[in-house]
Amino acid sequence: MFSPHERTVRMTAQTVEDLPAAIDRALAGRSILVLPRNRDDSITEVAPSQWRGAGRAPALILFTSGSTGTAKAVALSADALTTSARATERFLAGPGDWHLTLPTNHIAGFQVELRARLAGREPVRTTSASFTAESFAEEVESLFARGGSRPSYTSLVPTQLHRVLADDRATLAAAKFDTILLGGSAISPALLERADEHGLSIVRTYGMSETAGGCVYDGVPFDGVEITITDTSTIDLRGPVVADSYVEFNADGQISPVDNPGLTTDDDGSRTMRTSDLGRLDDGVLSVLGRSDDIIVSGGTNVSPHELETGLLPTWQHHGIAEVLVTWVPDDEWGKLLVALVRLEDQVSPAMRAALGSSRELARHLGGLDHGMGGQPLPRLAFPVTEIPNRSIGKPDRMAASRLAAELVAAERRRSRIP
Template identity: 80%
Template sequence: MNAQSVEDLPSAIDRALDGRSILILPRTRDAAITEVAHSQWTGSGRAPALVLFTSGSTGTAKAVALSAEALTTSARATERFLAGPGDWLLSLPINHIAGFQVELRARLAGREPIRTTSATFTAEAFADEAEHLFSHSGHRPTYTSQVPTQLHRILANERATLAATKFDAMLLGGSAISPVLLERAAGRGLHIVRTYGMSETAGGCVYNGVPFDGVEITITESSTINLRGHVVADSYVEITAEGHITPVDTPGLTTDDDGARTMHTSDLGRIDEGVLTVLGRSDDIIVSGGTNVSPHALETGLLPTWQHHGIAEVLVTWVPDEEWGKLLVALVRIDDQVPKAVADSMGSPHDFARCLDGLAHGMHEQLLPRLVFPVAEIPRRSIGKPDRQAAARLAAKLAETKIHGAPTSEYPNE
């Protein structure tokens, strides 16, 4: 087993794609990438080119085995959707599929990406790195891949925003995207491409709601999304203490008799005239007072209005409650410009909720957050996805320390 530095990754990618080794990405961004021999594969089918771990947004991270076919099919489909092979700026962690795909696309395009050297993403570092990329790209298209939190920071910085306008395309995914964020980006002239996918589909396989050629989307009777095609992973795997890689059967990943693979996601969605809309995760549903509530639907429904009143980001979670079972809570990151009426209500989580819930957001027929807590940062995992488990823990702590014994059910359903 050999450890690989990021600088050695391009040649290691070549070996993995050629079937000479297997790359294993680490669970954390600071750990080493490893390269192992095919003899470590114990499955009966083809050995994978890449093993990586999911973000663990629904619990324990799973190890996913991706073939060279899945990886290159995805990378080439991205080139076809965009303006062809180009130069890339890498601002995402390499241990996640979105970051690895930037490395792979750059490798297939013949040039290494410009890699961020900052441990934490900053708008100023992004601007510096983008300028470095543009100075070497010549007439080649330029691309980058971001998560919404990074785009928020870019748009808050004039120099970074100007740099972002020069990219031929900015892929944006990893978590729910606020319509207002997209409007702001479009208003500044950024070329945003919304992506949907996951580790099990070799990254994004649906761009701006439209699947790649060869990717088939099915909405099940329970409204969850199935993705079928060559980009889908071969299997989940276990890695033993001896380093052996063993496939694991699971209903989440299935293979048809003809060899076609399907990822059965927990994401809820609908298709309108061939365009996919993702509505959140079925396993994120919060049952409050006997009513099923999608936090994703609340977030995307409330934020377009709330952002005009000083709320930059929102994450909906819950706290235990005797009356409701689970009481809806919103964690919000405050913008620089907050109207006085909103600022005056922030002293009480109940008053803050009443103030924001009373805005003209058009969602009065739905259950709304009963408590709102300002936070410095929305809890997220390393790739930028909301960390809903951490959010629930944080909400419980804030409710305990800030409400001082006031019953959380005093705000009745209106």
Template identity: 40%
Template sequence: MPSPRVIEPLVVPAGRRAPEVLPALRKALDGDGPALLPVAEGSEPVRALGPGAALGPGEDTAGDPTALVIATSGSTGVPKGVLLPASALRASAEATHLRLGGPGHWLLPMPAHHIAGIQVLVRALLAGTTPVAVDTAGGFRPDRFADAAAETLANDGPHYTSMVPTQLSRLVNDGGQGLAALRRFDAVLLGGAATPPALLRRALDAGVRVVPTYGMSETAGGCVYDGVPLDGVRVHIDAGGVVSLAGPTLARGYRGVPGSPAFAGGWFRTGDLGRWAGDRLEILGRADDVIITGGVNVAPTPIERILTEHEGVREVCVLGVEDPEWGQAVVAAVVPSDPACPPSAEALRAAVRERAQPAAAPKNIVFLPELPLRGPGKPDRTALRQHFAG
């Protein structure tokens, strides 16, 4: 009987050197060697996921080896290890190429130890092309994106890239060579966080071929593109509005959590609220982010959309904070387009009252130069709550 396979850390360099992990990644996809736990260079792997230890019962199979264990804290901050078999990673990459127009050349502007970034490398491997990564030392810069894009675009197409809304926002706002390069890509996958509708419209109006995506580590990355599931992916919305996903891109489960109810019956219960808008899936936000204020349920995402459509607003995060009178109070962190001239807080409240229920109007609004982020690009709600403390 063969010995159980072990989990070994995969140190992923930042920026231009990220493709150095391609040989190890190829071996993992082929089931040759250990399962890999991607970790950013200079960081320690999550000890709770057992780097160096063997995979347990049900965490691996000979016919479909677990290739990656993706560490994710999700919205709770509790580390989890998502067990991704090689078949799920391959199915995701192949379905992506099928949807976008065939295998192509990929540009990586994101950290490759998160699922969205490492899937760019997987797609390039399966396409037989060499990915290019953006120099992100000191942060994401449009001029460096343009430099790396030039290398990718020098090859015969198709050309693809994948990014988070914050990166797209910087390219659109800068309007220089970075945006000019972005227009030349055949598809720009956008995920990792909710995209403000105003940003999406600005990008499309600027000639960027944006494809909003929805997915997570548990689905090997984005599995719903522009509201339409990738081939083989199934979507179910229960009576409470919670979205579940199934199909060939699904993870095997969580490391050390056999029989997790989140994966019951071959479906992954996402914890996200959604609805069908015609034949397209619309995500309304996390079920556990719903704010109960004075007995009224307020979903943050629709309120964020209203606020980002207001003139002078670039980014918004709406959340609930404890309140002695209301139980929870709706508050909003707003990044103005011009920090020296932010919009009126009362005008923002009025816009919400006009288009949503009165209880949804933020009782407190703070203006920030940037939203604190976690992971590949999600607002850090825990950090934001500190701005409303006291």
């Protein structure tokens, strides 16, 4: 796939220290850094001469999470990457010390490496194969043991924060950070309330691979980033952090830009990312309302699973529900029948425990709670699950959730001998 003259940097604990120097080469235009699709594969450096597009070769190529289909390769310039990193510093309390918990083949993890590099001190990196509250607490202790007077930061996804807040030691460690960036998927108000109760300083981030990571913090865009809400209520992002293009790799290893209506460049060089996310602007502050392609049409009504999840969880959480993901299964009457996948806390209310034997009974019990979602179609089935399906960066995997719901429905029918 690549030139035989490429240099490879392994993404393992033993050689991850090679990544900062590779970032330097990419920012200086001496190589193109290519991140792998999978976190356990290799980061690759490719000669800039392999670039077949107009203008300077990109500094970084990485793959989208593929949450809406096939993952796409995105080309980001050195200017876009550093503009994003410096904007984060300005929004927070300046250059600081970073804790890295996210995979570096995703833009959120890579940006932690980049911000730390620009700040002049390597991050404390997780060495655990999977995130745990215990490993988080130990790593935070290592970060603060290094000393110094600079501010401290980390970047988490909501699933990680759930695990942190379920552990006293990890919660105390998290409270030491000056700021925790939180993004990657929908954030429930209940989760933010719990974090605030424990003294955690949270900044909500919104962005994607195509915008060099988060470019809207707590609903406010970075300087130079413009937000437009289209006629169809989707979000367009325009500015210096937007990627140059999508790209493809030719058989000989050359890299070429690919035209895509979702990522455009104007005649003046301004770049726009046309997202599939639904949004609303109130006095310049952005609220993200879910994805247009996640909308579920149930009984002729458009249902936003994101809106249901964020609306129901604050009440459900008081009855022992830690997380919820709304999905669907085919149904003759409804077309798509709404299904809630719920992850339970260790302690649940007696009434809910009595309802756990039937998906319809559990949904009826949860739907009857005082959740303030009157008039909204609600899930008619609810299944407890050990883990909510998600991708490696913590985004909900809605396709996997739909498949899991179908399997759970089929299994329950077999048990009950329902035709």
